[in-house]
Amino acid sequence: MARNIQVEPLRTVHIEDQEIELVERKGLGHPDSIADGISESVSRALSRLYLDEFGRILHHNTDETQVVGGSSEPKFGGGRVTNPIYILLVGRATTEVNGEKLPYRDVALEAARSYVRSICAHVDVDKQVEFDCKIGSGSVDLRGVFEQKAVLANDTSFGVGFAPLSDTERLVLESEKFLTLKLKKKLTALGEDVKVMGYRQGDRIHLTVAAALVDSEIANPKEYAAVCEEIHDKLADQATKLTRREVEIDVNTADDPELGRFYLTVTGCSMEAGDDGSVGRGNRANGLITPCRPMSLEASAGKNPVNHVGKIYNLLGNLIANDIVKETGGNVKEVHVRILSQIGKPVDQPQVASLQILPADGVKLAEVRGKANAVAQSWFDQIDSLPRRLLTDKLSVF
Numbered sequence: 001m002a003r004n005i006q007v008e009p010l011r012t013v014h015i016e017d018q019e020i021e022l023v024e025r026k027g028l029g030h031p032d033s034i035a036d037g038i039s040e041s042v043s044r045a046l047s048r049l050y051l052d053e054f055g056r057i058l059h060h061n062t063d064e065t066q067v068v069g070g071s072s073e074p075k076f077g078g079g080r081v082t083n084p085i086y087i088l089l090v091g092r093a094t095t096e097v098n099g100e101k102l103p104y105r106d107v108a109l110e111a112a113r114s115y116v117r118s119i120c121a122h123v124d125v126d127k128q129v130e131f132d133c134k135i136g137s138g139s140v141d142l143r144g145v146f147e148q149k150a151v152l153a154n155d156t157s158f159g160v161g162f163a164p165l166s167d168t169e170r171l172v173l174e175s176e177k178f179l180t181l182k183l184k185k186k187l188t189a190l191g192e193d194v195k196v197m198g199y200r201q202g203d204r205i206h207l208t209v210a211a212a213l214v215d216s217e218i219a220n221p222k223e224y225a226a227v228c229e230e231i232h233d234k235l236a237d238q239a240t241k242l243t244r245r246e247v248e249i250d251v252n253t254a255d256d257p258e259l260g261r262f263y264l265t266v267t268g269c270s271m272e273a274g275d276d277g278s279v280g281r282g283n284r285a286n287g288l289i290t291p292c293r294p295m296s297l298e299a300s301a302g303k304n305p306v307n308h309v310g311k312i313y314n315l316l317g318n319l320i321a322n323d324i325v326k327e328t329g330g331n332v333k334e335v336h337v338r339i340l341s342q343i344g345k346p347v348d349q350p351q352v353a354s355l356q357i358l359p360a361d362g363v364k365l366a367e368v369r370g371k372a373n374a375v376a377q378s379w380f381d382q383i384d385s386l387p388r389r390l391l392t393d394k395l396s397v398f
Contacts, residue, residue, distance in 0.1 A: 006352060006355065010356035014333050015233040020199075020200070023197070028284040031269075046075045060091065067089065067271055068086040069273060071083040071273055072272040072273045076184075087129060088132045089109070089131070090135060091136075093108075093136075097221045119192055132260045133390060152346060157310050163321035163324065164334075175238065179211065187234075193265070196209050204247075207235070207249045208253060211251060211261065213227055224262055284300075300398065305386055317337040321337045327374075333358045337355055340353075355373070
């Protein structure tokens with residue numbers, strides 16, 4: 001059966017030529033990212049349980065995790081968490097098969113604990129976090145759709161993707177990763193809750209960085225200032241490797257030393273002190289929040305990786321877009337991909353896959369149309385590889 005793949009011109013000003021560009025990334029320790037990460041970890045743990053027991057991933061969606069902030073009293077030299085962070089696991093799962101009850105609750109809770117422990121170095125998961133699980137069984141109609149021989153879409157929904165990343169997008173993405181995955185190993189006062197906001201005007205990029213610092217690693221305001229300065233300098237050095245544009249960086253701009261106001265935390269995470277988090281409020285499937293680009297409001301984290309198009313099509317959109325750029329060898333400036341499903345129909349047969357292409361200067365759309373179509377066809381042919389890629393950490397959803 002032929003797929004409805006449509007290739008058309010992208011009628012827009014190239015992102016790099018637009019005067020204003022805004023890009024955001026919420027770091028791994030941000031409450032919204034914690035909710036995303038927990039949801040996805042629970043989904044993957046349940047998927048492995050189902051695969052081990054039944055040889056297939058059964059119906060589940062765990063994409064409604066809520067993080068409710070606690071309270072704390074940070075101070076230089078070390079403070080304390082006064083009320084624990086509350087994390088609620090919500091969603092649906094296959095909880096019983098052929099009359100046999102599954103240990104889904106224990107699996108979900110352990111996955112959540114392990115994830116927080118792996119991300120948040122200064123959080124005492126046993127004492128400072130309270131976990132609760134309200135995951136129930138799935139609705140009969142959706143489970144019925146899921147159990148068909150063919151993999152059928154569970155919803156009428158769409159996913160989007162684009163490529164390549166702009167200078168600003170790449171800078172924002174890599175800056176957060178640099179802070180939380182590299183610099184933090186050497187700079188122990190740096191917490192995991194980092195947010196990077198990028199604003200480009202013309203050829204000048206401005207980064208505003210909010211970085212939670214750990215109070216037990218800092219003795220006084222002077223040391224705090226030195227840590228902020230090091231974050232600034234290391235980021236500035238990193239930026240020179242990613243863009244030729246002028247980059248200006250501000251760190252923790254809400255601080256007011258005269259009023260004794262600092263972004264100081266006990267755990268390195270703002271969720272210790274009232275900041276809440278929800279799945280889908282943070283980064284999209286490509287790891288960024290990009291108001292100057294097409295975006296889906298679907299939360300990808302926690303949705304089942306087999307037939308939930310809210311997850312699959314957002315991942316697929318980015319994979320297709322990136323491969324079109326790669327396969328056309330510099331003949332494409334920008335690609336937008338939009339994929340629409342129809343509930344109950346095969347996930348590899350979308351209602352439409354729209355490929356919008358902005359060719360490079362001097363290149364006609366006809367010269368890249370064939371390769372773009374072939375890339376999309378290839379990814380739909382291998383759509384059943386996405387669960388394996390997710391379970392082996394080859395794909396990220398936030």
